[in-house]
Amino acid sequence: xxWYVKRTGQALITLWAVVTLAFFLTRQMPGxxxxxxxxxxxxxxxxxxDPAQIRRAVAxxxxxxxxxxxxxxxSTYMESLLTGNLGYSIEAGDxxxxxxxxxxxxxxxxxxxxxxxxxxxxxxxxxxxAYKEGSLFDLSNTLVGMFTTSIPYYVAGVLLIIYVGFxxxxxxxxxxxxxxxxxxxxxxxxxxxxxxxFSHATLPALSFILTAYGLLALSMRGNSIQVLGEDYVxxxxxxxxxxxxxxxxxxxxxxxLPLYTSLxxxxxxxxxxxxxxxxxxxxxxxxxxxxxxxxxxxxxxxMAVFLMITISVVLATFFADxxxxxxxxxxKTGDEGEAx
Amino acid sequence: MKVKPxxxxxxxxxxxxxxxxxxxxxEDADPTDVxxxxxxxxxxxxxxxxxxxxxxxxxxxxxGIVILGTFVLIAVLVDxxxxxYTILNDFLGxxxxxxxxxxxxxxxGCSNGECAQGYERDRKPFQNWETPLGxxxxxxxxxxxxxxxxxxxLRMVVAGGVFSIGMATIVGTVSGYKGGTxxxxxxxxxxxxxxxxxxxxxxxxxxxxxxxxxxxxxxxxVINVWAGLARTIQSQVLSLREQSYVEASRTMGIRTxxxxxxxxxxxxxxxxxxxxVYSARRVIYDSVGLYFLGFLEFETIANWxxxxxxxxxxxxxxxxxxxxxxxxxxxxxxxxxxFGLILLSQGTDRLFNPRVRTRHEGDTxxxxxxxxxxxxxxx
Numbered sequence: 200x201x202w203y204v205k206r207t208g209q210a211l212i213t214l215w216a217v218v219t220l221a222f223f224l225t226r227q228m229p230g231x232x233x234x235x236x237x238x239x240x241x242x243x244x245x246x247x248x249d250p251a252q253i254r255r256a257v258a259x260x261x262x263x264x265x266x267x268x269x270x271x272x273x274s275t276y277m278e279s280l281l282t283g284n285l286g287y288s289i290e291a292g293d294x295x296x297x298x299x300x301x302x303x304x305x306x307x308x309x310x311x312x313x314x315x316x317x318x319x320x321x322x323x324x325x326x327x328x329a330y331k332e333g334s335l336f337d338l339s340n341t342l343v344g345m346f347t348t349s350i351p352y353y354v355a356g357v358l359l360i361i362y363v364g365f366x367x368x369x370x371x372x373x374x375x376x377x378x379x380x381x382x383x384x385x386x387x388x389x390x391x392x393x394x395x396x397f398s399h400a401t402l403p404a405l406s407f408i409l410t411a412y413g414l415l416a417l418s419m420r421g422n423s424i425q426v427l428g429e430d431y432v433x434x435x436x437x438x439x440x441x442x443x444x445x446x447x448x449x450x451x452x453x454x455x456l457p458l459y460t461s462l463x464x465x466x467x468x469x470x471x472x473x474x475x476x477x478x479x480x481x482x483x484x485x486x487x488x489x490x491x492x493x494x495x496x497x498x499x500x501x502m503a504v505f506l507m508i509t510i511s512v513v514l515a516t517f518f519a520d521x522x523x524x525x526x527x528x529x530x531k532t533g534d535e536g537e538a539x
Numbered sequence: 540m541k542v543k544p545x546x547x548x549x550x551x552x553x554x555x556x557x558x559x560x561x562x563x564x565x566e567d568a569d570p571t572d573v574x575x576x577x578x579x580x581x582x583x584x585x586x587x588x589x590x591x592x593x594x595x596x597x598x599x600x601x602x603g604i605v606i607l608g609t610f611v612l613i614a615v616l617v618d619x620x621x622x623x624y625t626i627l628n629d630f631l632g633x634x635x636x637x638x639x640x641x642x643x644x645x646x647x648g649c650s651n652g653e654c655a656q657g658y659e660r661d662r663k664p665f666q667n668w669e670t671p672l673g674x675x676x677x678x679x680x681x682x683x684x685x686x687x688x689x690x691x692x693l694r695m696v697v698a699g700g701v702f703s704i705g706m707a708t709i710v711g712t713v714s715g716y717k718g719g720t721x722x723x724x725x726x727x728x729x730x731x732x733x734x735x736x737x738x739x740x741x742x743x744x745x746x747x748x749x750x751x752x753x754x755x756x757x758x759x760x761v762i763n764v765w766a767g768l769a770r771t772i773q774s775q776v777l778s779l780r781e782q783s784y785v786e787a788s789r790t791m792g793i794r795t796x797x798x799x800x801x802x803x804x805x806x807x808x809x810x811x812x813x814x815x816v817y818s819a820r821r822v823i824y825d826s827v828g829l830y831f832l833g834f835l836e837f838e839t840i841a842n843w844x845x846x847x848x849x850x851x852x853x854x855x856x857x858x859x860x861x862x863x864x865x866x867x868x869x870x871x872x873x874x875x876x877x878f879g880l881i882l883l884s885q886g887t888d889r890l891f892n893p894r895v896r897t898r899h900e901g902d903t904x905x906x907x908x909x910x911x912x913x914x915x916x917x918x
Contacts, residue, residue, distance in 0.1 A: 209727070212727065212731065213731045213734050213735075216731045217731075220735075224743050224747055228746070228747060229747075345878070345881055345882065346878060348881055349820075349874055349875075349878035349880070349881045350874050350877075351827065351828065351873060351874075351877070353828050353831065354870045354874065357847075357857065357866060357867075357870065358867075358870075360857055361863055361867075376857075464767070467734065467735075467736040468737075471736030471737050471739055472738055474738050474739055474742060475738070475828045475831070475832055478832055479857070486739075489739065489742060490832055490834075493742060493746055493834055494833075501743060501746065502743070504739065505739045505740065505742075505743050508736055508739045509736060509739065509740075512734060512735070512736045513734050513735075516734055
């Protein structure tokens with residue numbers, strides 16, 4: 200079977216599984232959380248309202264009515280999600296489509312910044328360490344990398360807030376510790392806005408980068424050393440190819456390939472971790488809403504956050520996976536294995 | 540194994556086809572009786588002594604073992620204390636330490652008719668050795684709090700680690716060895732689990748089941764962490780099952796569970812060990828994070844995250860002028876414990892590498908090979 204078809208099928212199955220899981224979990228939520236929505240609908244429509252009308256209002260907000268039978272509820276839930284409706288949240292006081300549409304780009308922005316920073320730094324550092332294997336540079340960076348890896352990202356976040364964000368040094372004063380934009384900023388593609396957005400996202404992104412680069416750089420170092428010992432690299436050197444070409448096309452490319460899985464995993468990890476980090480930085484992305492939702496047990500909000508994060512991760516890894524073919528043409532042969 | 544000569548019944552010196560005599564050839568090969576004791580000794584040596592020696596010869600694993608050992612020791616002592624055996628305080632009393640372990644409780648209020656003897660409030664760290672790490676604004680001894688939470692943390696770590704590697708090993712070996720439909724079904728499930736980001740799922744699950752037992756919390760946190768390892772193991776098993784010695788076992792009619800146990804699993808040990816460490820780290824990170832932001836409910840100091848939560852939510856430690864030591868002190872054991880784990884995992888590759896083992900036993904294997912990378916990419 201074609202690899203692309205297979206991969207697309209897998210992504211679809213995953214999406215279905217995730218949504219079904221969300222549905223099961225919603226049904227399992229404590230009843231009190233559901234009753235709030237029923238009570239609220241009753242209040243809104245007044246005491247004399249038609250029960251059917253209340254029922255419809257509740258079903259509209261929660262995407263199914265708690266009293267529905269399993270299959271009935273499941274089909275309304277699925278139908279609602281497929282038509283792009285995430286329900287209504289009392290806590291957010293708004294339609295969840297609006298809330299999530301406002302929040303998602305910011306979370307993705309921080310994640311993209313962190314991913315690019317992380318991979319840029321670790322790949323370069325790992326490659327340099329491999330070329331200077333055994334030197335003081337290599338050893339000290341190995342040690343520092345191992346230590347920073349043992350720091351949880353939120354601990355790094357806390358430390359960054361305390362020592363960088365609250366600092367008033369020449370550089371440190373430019374990194375705010377809260378919010379995603381200053382209150383005065385007006386959205387639009389002007390320079391002030393872009394600078395403000397980047398400076399607010401720097402510390403959250405740095406929390407990821409500083410705590411994750413170590414392990415990745417060490418893997419890159421290991422891979423590069425292994426590739427450097429391969430025969431084809433020696434052949435390339437004997438052929439008199441320029442060093443630069445060998446470093447990039449022969450060593451770099453083959454050393455990076457195994458790290459592709461790390462890229463996919465780190466996307467999921469960072470999106471998931473936004474639940475904690477965005478709370479610490481008061482950064483109003485998707486994860487930020489999770490804390491509010493859990494605090495008051497707002498079921499629809501909780502599930503919307505869960506679905507949004509999970510679906511973005513599934514889609515992001517899917518597209519990242521599709522580009523893998525450009526890096527490694529062998530993947531296209533799919534199940535047939537390597538052709539000799 | 541020693542080979543038992545077959546033609547020694549009458550003790551006669553027979554001429555053999557290769558011109559030698561059986562006596563000369565097997566002179567030093569007297570049949571040795573491998574009794575249960577010898578066997579136990581061998582297993583002990585192979586399984587414990589030799590790995591321990593190798594582990595100790597590497598500074599990374601050595602430091603890791605020391606750090607983890609300290610944590611385990613503290614956890615055991617504190618757990619004994621919590622159950623009424625005050626060995627720790629007896630020892631501290633003997634040494635004459637100004638600090639001794641008491642249940643960290645606030646200076647306000649009484650419980651069970653006993654009013655807490657709180658310390659002076661807001662004591663900074665390293666100023667009074669009665670409370671070496673200071674006290675919080677409610678008069679709790681911070682060092683006692685840090686130590687008090689340790690046994691529970693280690694329980695979570697063990698539960699999470701064991702669950703995740705157990706699950707991964709079963710799924711990975713079965714699907715890799717069986718192949719076919721079993722493989723496809725299991726791997727589809729694994730891929731689904733792999734692509735769901737862990738933390739939001741864990742938070743939602745916790746909201747549904749509201750666990751308080753450390754074992755259950757540990758297991759819930761690694762609810763999909765096993766998937767990554769299962770994938771690795773599956774691909775390893777796929778290549779292992781084609782190895783000639785596995786094929787030989789199969790042809791000899793040895794049953795599948797036995798083959799998996801004897802021929803396949805020992806090869807997977809490095810991956811399993813390293814992933815145990817990574818699951819453990821994940822449990823530490825996530826449990827502390829969840830307590831930190833209050834996603835998990837608590838009443839007493841159940842976790843280092845609880846202390847961070849109090850500092851963050853009640854004392855405003857993350858404001859310009861907040862009491863910073865309150866949030867920084869409980870972060871130290873988290874970093875230290877996971878540093879110990881990382882060090883251990885970095886050295887584990889060597890532990891299971893047969894070539895390193897041979898070198899250790901004195902045979903000269905000059906070849907300095909690059910260690911196989913068994914690190915999972917990033918968790």
